[in-house]
Amino acid sequence: MFLPSSLNEMKKSGYDECDVIIVTPDAYADHPSFAMALLGRFLQRNGYRVGILSQPKWRDPESFLKLGVPRIAFAVSGGQMDSMVLNYTATKKPRHEDLFCEGGNPYFSKKGEDRKYRIRPDRVLNVYCSQIKSVCKEKPVIIGGIEASLRRTAHYDYWSGKVKRSILFDSKADMLIYGMGEYALLDAVRGFESGISVEDMQIGNTAVAVRSTEGYEDPVILPSFEDAKNSKDDFAKAHLLFEKNRDDKVLFQKQDSRYIIQYPRRRISREELDFIYESRFMRKLHPEFHDIPAFEMIKYSVTSHRGCFGNCSFCSIASHQGSEIVSRSRESILSEVREIAAMDYFKGTITDIGGPSANMYGAECITGGCTLHDCLKDGSGCRNLISGNSEYLALLKDAGKIKGVKHVFVNSGLRFDPCLMDERFLEDMLNNHISGQMKVAPESGSDKVLRLMNKPATAVFCGFLSEFNRITKKEGIRKYVIPYVIVGHPGEGDKEGSDTADFLLKNNLKGRQFQIFTPTPGTRSTAMYYLGFDPVTGEKSVTEKNIGKLEARKDKIIRKIS
Template identity: 40%
Template sequence: MAFLPITKEEMLARGWDAPDFVLVTGDAYVDHPTFGTAIISRLLEHYGYHVAILSQPDWKTDRDFQRFGKPKLAFLVNAGNIDSMVAHYTVARNRRKTDAYSPGNRPGLRPDRAVTVYSQKCKTLYPDVPVIIGGLEASLRRFAHYDYWADKVHPSVLVDSGADLISYGMGEKQAIEIAKRLLDGEPVASITDVRGTCYLVPTRDYRPGPAVECPSYEQVCADKRAYALSCRKQQDEQDAVRGKRVIQRHGNQILVQNPPMPPLTQKELDEVYELPYERTYHPCYEKVGGVPAIQEVEFSITHNRGCFGACNFCSIAFHQGRAVTTRSEESVLREAKLLTQNPHFKGYIHDVGGPTANFRHPSCKKQEKAGLCPGKKCLAPKACPALQVDHREYLDLLRKVRALPGVKKVFIRSGIRFDYLMEDPDDTFFRELVQHHVSGQLKVAPEHCTARVLDCMGKPHIETYLAFQKRFFKLTKEVGKEQYLVPYLMSSHPGSTLKDAVELALFIKKNHLHPEQVQDFYPTPGTISTCMFYTGLDPYTMKEVYVPRTSKEKAMQRALMQYFIPKNKPLVLEALKLAGRTDLIGRGENCLVWGPAPEAPQRKKTDAKRGKYPSKNKPEHRRGKRR
């Protein structure tokens, strides 16, 4: 099966006079099922629609947007696999020098806030053509949201972009339903009842009905408590079983979010992942070195979606949802066999995972009928008593994949929830994980070590990780291997004071860790942690949360995590003094860094005359004389 057309010549060669849809994306065109553009375009093709791909168009001119002419049904717009601002800027707001989703790793091939820029261009050139926006950037910006890069609250991306609809979440079912209704001649303005979509309606035309109303855009701009309340309501209704319609006023318009679309069934998920993908980047990029993002996923398999772990700093719960759905064993095995036929395959499957690799079941039986509990975590701070833990199905799947002819090793790289694993009374999976599925290092994410910060993160307390670590090394020794844990740790998350950062540094030292890269908390739209960062409030308790805001404090927290690097010494010394931990300066076993002794208090000149201190001309105070 050929790639979908990316030029007018390729479109005409297929016998089309015009496409039904032009899919505009901020990424290079990679026809692989880990790319949303590939999934939506192949799914529409499967249902008989003609889709052309407009990849990384030049937004400074009209030419690229006119390449295929006027689409018959709509423009579909996304920024790419990640938010365009995250693709462009570090957490320090410095411009990135590379872009793994662009040909040759070249930066700057998409605009800032790509969804808005692309949509405005489409509407300007073809004002009567519907524009439907989706993907991560649109999905997480569907309500009024704090924008870290502008340091202010922005309205819904639907307001700024001028688009007609947002398809939030994974989007497959929405795409098919919207396409059918457009094909039937229904105007886009009347498509207001599709689950998993958002639309704007003039206040005068809004028909009241059952809905959860968030504080308005104007209110959340003016009042941080209103913003926190809005965040909580949006998060609580992100459930396909019990979620209600949510509205938010924006001036003389009302943003309406329909309830989430139910996740794909196993059969539907199988069908999506078995569409005829080329499974690589378009050959037009070969001359510049290809698209680096394919390297991590080319020999990886996605077996699940959703994550009931729902860490506060992660966008998965607000985008994919907390309900876990999985592909069938047969479907995964068919994909694994397909990988073995790739001429570049060397016998190593890099991952059989997803948002969380070891989730194969819903978190509990109740959630299938009642939905997931609002405002509660399945795993934090402790595992819910109703949690059902079972690794048998996932273990059976891994055994069958690694038994396939041509497969030498099957690794798990997308992340293991160690807290979920520790709840399993049967250690068979743990043992086989250590014996067969670790490529020397296993990445896990304790994130921090102090209870206060972990509670703000929505993570289990550190005792769970320490028990996991102990068990991991015990099993590693038993199977006769030399393997290591690579813990992901985060600095400057809301709740983390300088004293907490010192405790994290001590944890790193005690556990003999040497993190080469340090992850600063990055406030991205749509997460609970970003709400904490902006408001200084926990949206679920409305209690104040300490937030490290200055670049200096962030630098000190980051330096403490790498206290062993010589260039960090001045910052570490300063941080330890500010935290009141000068006991950690010196050559003692527990010290973090060597440095000068803490400075003595300044003495006033009059003190000696008053007899409070020995006179400076006594022998013990002469220059060069030591006591």
């Protein structure tokens, strides 16, 4: 049975009210890759009655009371992706497709009709919270997801061109949960149920508003929002302090007359991660929906781990999921594969077993964890890094032995660094787990830009490519490398763009996986875009901001390699 999404479904579930109502702009898919399902099932296993309010008609405040008033709280998600990234291209043009909506149509109206009423409003958390507060002031509102995580402190907003304060204050929510928030949400729900004030809960992975910084030993105090807004030096200092803290200590930033306090990240264990994914899921779309493209993409996929120690400057994963790898146990993953294989619609192919970077599964640090997590430094890898390649290959092999499974592919991102992509691993991937195209991300052909991206130099990628070509020739297999490339990253001028085109041409790399750099809140690259220099190293990073010139640069690269 699905988690209830209507009063009738609540009645069938035996609910007279919901304890928690999860509000989301995404279609409801009861699948562990969808946040509303993962959070909802986790709370349900812990004894709470949960309802899913999916895609409310947000212009009508009463639509947020479709399931009534929750006994404890509303939990509002910004969705699987940031609303501004989903609603607009890097060139700030409106998108007319949303893969988390019926048929990819981002509007409540049918295609061809009025296209002004988006299912997912811009800055969805602010809109949803405002409407909920207008009809239900008495219940607390908790916000979370990637949109909340990346905006939890003062940040540069690309779409308005301004430095904005914490989304906790702009949304007027009672609590913000950053990162992967199952346990934080559970603790928050228990706290609100017990009548504990938000100031006294002090839950890991959360941020709340407080009046004073007193009473905390050695906190990290960022320059205030006003200072960061009015001084680029203070903005840079705030970013550097935030990045260095890595969510380890209590952190404050003054926003107006109050402060946001962020509590340290809660590191979960393998056993706790297994528990999250052991919930029972329908692995289907709620009957209200029929064709959700994003669901079709991940229908037969399995999440193997969380976190990424790649720390690419433009990526939000480390800020959201953390730099430490937490891997599920082999048995937990294989149990999920067995469930998929038993589904009546399964045709025999597991499309993915992976995470942010698939070949980080099982990776460990022999020291127990460094503070910097610069595990892939210079492309050679830290001497304390233990690769999980053998464990991952064994997992994929065992998954392929399960009754009904014919193929196990890896479609998550793969790092090509030699410490994670050794000869044996690459050979096994190419022979057994790559269907035809191996998608990897050199991101640029300019060593200067790659340094600003915190990515390995071109020589590292060329080493991988040489090994790829050697293996495919030796094994007599036809596989191709498809490169992902970012155009217009801070530090890239016409010369660096030309270097990228020459690099791709020299290595016979083709494809259309090019995207213009989008400055997303909270990342180091976005800080470079705004500041004109790297806040960590001080290196200049002048950026081309003329959209027409960026599109012309992208087209020039494509023409050169075609």
